[in-house]
Amino acid sequence: MKLNLLTVTSLLCSLFLLGSCAKDEPQGNTKKEQSVAGGPLVSIDLNMDVAVAEFNEPEAKAQEGRAFTSPQTPVTVKEGAKEELDDNLDPISGKQQKILSLLRDKFIENNQTIDVVMHFECGTKMANVVTKMSYDNSIGRYRHGLVGDRNINVPQEILIEMGTTKTAKVTIYTGGSSYDAGSERFTVDPVMKEVNLSSLASTPINIPVLYVSTGTELKVENGKLVPALPSVDKLKPQGSLLLVTFRNNMDQDVTFDGITAVSNNYFGPNDQSKKTFLKVKGSKNTATELMTEAPRYTSNYSTAVHGGKDFTYFAKDFSTPQFSIAKGGARSDKAVVFWGIKGDAAAVSSPAANGLGDNGYLVNPSTGLIHVYAQNAQIGGQAITYPNYSVAPIGGAHFSPESGKAYTLNCEFYTQPRQALGYLDKGYLYKDGTWKHHDVDAGGQTNDPKYYNSPTLRNVPLVSSAEASEVLAGNVTTSKGKMYVPNQA
Numbered sequence: 001m002k003l004n005l006l007t008v009t010s011l012l013c014s015l016f017l018l019g020s021c022a023k024d025e026p027q028g029n030t031k032k033e034q035s036v037a038g039g040p041l042v043s044i045d046l047n048m049d050v051a052v053a054e055f056n057e058p059e060a061k062a063q064e065g066r067a068f069t070s071p072q073t074p075v076t077v078k079e080g081a082k083e084e085l086d087d088n089l090d091p092i093s094g095k096q097q098k099i100l101s102l103l104r105d106k107f108i109e110n111n112q113t114i115d116v117v118m119h120f121e122c123g124t125k126m127a128n129v130v131t132k133m134s135y136d137n138s139i140g141r142y143r144h145g146l147v148g149d150r151n152i153n154v155p156q157e158i159l160i161e162m163g164t165t166k167t168a169k170v171t172i173y174t175g176g177s178s179y180d181a182g183s184e185r186f187t188v189d190p191v192m193k194e195v196n197l198s199s200l201a202s203t204p205i206n207i208p209v210l211y212v213s214t215g216t217e218l219k220v221e222n223g224k225l226v227p228a229l230p231s232v233d234k235l236k237p238q239g240s241l242l243l244v245t246f247r248n249n250m251d252q253d254v255t256f257d258g259i260t261a262v263s264n265n266y267f268g269p270n271d272q273s274k275k276t277f278l279k280v281k282g283s284k285n286t287a288t289e290l291m292t293e294a295p296r297y298t299s300n301y302s303t304a305v306h307g308g309k310d311f312t313y314f315a316k317d318f319s320t321p322q323f324s325i326a327k328g329g330a331r332s333d334k335a336v337v338f339w340g341i342k343g344d345a346a347a348v349s350s351p352a353a354n355g356l357g358d359n360g361y362l363v364n365p366s367t368g369l370i371h372v373y374a375q376n377a378q379i380g381g382q383a384i385t386y387p388n389y390s391v392a393p394i395g396g397a398h399f400s401p402e403s404g405k406a407y408t409l410n411c412e413f414y415t416q417p418r419q420a421l422g423y424l425d426k427g428y429l430y431k432d433g434t435w436k437h438h439d440v441d442a443g444g445q446t447n448d449p450k451y452y453n454s455p456t457l458r459n460v461p462l463v464s465s466a467e468a469s470e471v472l473a474g475n476v477t478t479s480k481g482k483m484y485v486p487n488q489a
Contacts, residue, residue, distance in 0.1 A: 265368030308345030
């Protein structure tokens, strides 16, 4: 027992001496370094760097007067490897999808220094320390601290727990809209941005993407904290980006005011100023958790049992109502960018997994989906009723977004194909100089097919091939309207 006490005392003395010596050296802005653990802080040199993963490319916005400045992510758009799909879901040759891209180099250029939260965990001890990292061009990564000052104020109890044999796992957090040390959580404001694809390619938009590192083990060596393993820690983006684009395949120009999206697997975007939070494990939170206040709804008719029962919907109005998309299938320059997090729905299931036999048109109710609807879609100032876009979506997909990935959903306005209905005309066409429509009376019993099966009513005249060709060409109109042959219906 005495040996243990002497060992601890010796370690404490060395740590106090280290802290005392460090006071004579420049400390930078130490007022920004906070800890959730109780007891004194010890200033110790931290030799640690972190790389920015390919998905991460933030640019800092000026946020004066805040204790924690969250780096923002510049997002641009580029041509994707995949092509857009036509009405038959076949690739359109030469028409590449637009996809979102994060500018890693731009992030580094605009964020030579970033504020981060370092989560230390060793045994039962843990602490969250707000500190800084600066970009080191010589190694192409961010290093802890500033040039000439790599010290960090770590709670003494963490270093005591580490001693000289244990390691502490350190996870780095940054990004978002802000960080509150009192509640140990990051906040992300709703992301629903109207963009122009042409300008987005050259002028990125800033999005408050959250980043969490893969984590690294640190050890005490020669009075310094150094990595215990040679692997490089990486900052990885949380949540996923969604780009929604539009095109008009109708035969007339279309106007609409914005869109409404519905999903059971993509939460966060909302028009009610509800925020998304990343809670960091510590004295306030029992675990690290990414969650959102965005509204959730549950249908009493949902049969989902493996997730996907809750859904959300969010509307994005355009800055100018009645935005017009020209006919002809060209992609609109206007688009919308969202950032959100995955729900608990599953990826698309096979028909067998759905328990629906060979019926591949039905999906498991737990499957993740997203539908996009146009707001106030019109042609020539009149509501479009064919199809009825008040109930018919302009885009939809199975959706199981992975954190750190960007997705594109191409929406379109289309002309609903004519459909052959389950009945035939109760009469026939004949040509007596002009085309005429002969109604069948059937004794007034017009709704019962049995009255149409009689020698008289079966005596329907035939037409010549020339007359049939005339109908096929679409040149026949009677008092009942324009006539078609079945394969034109």
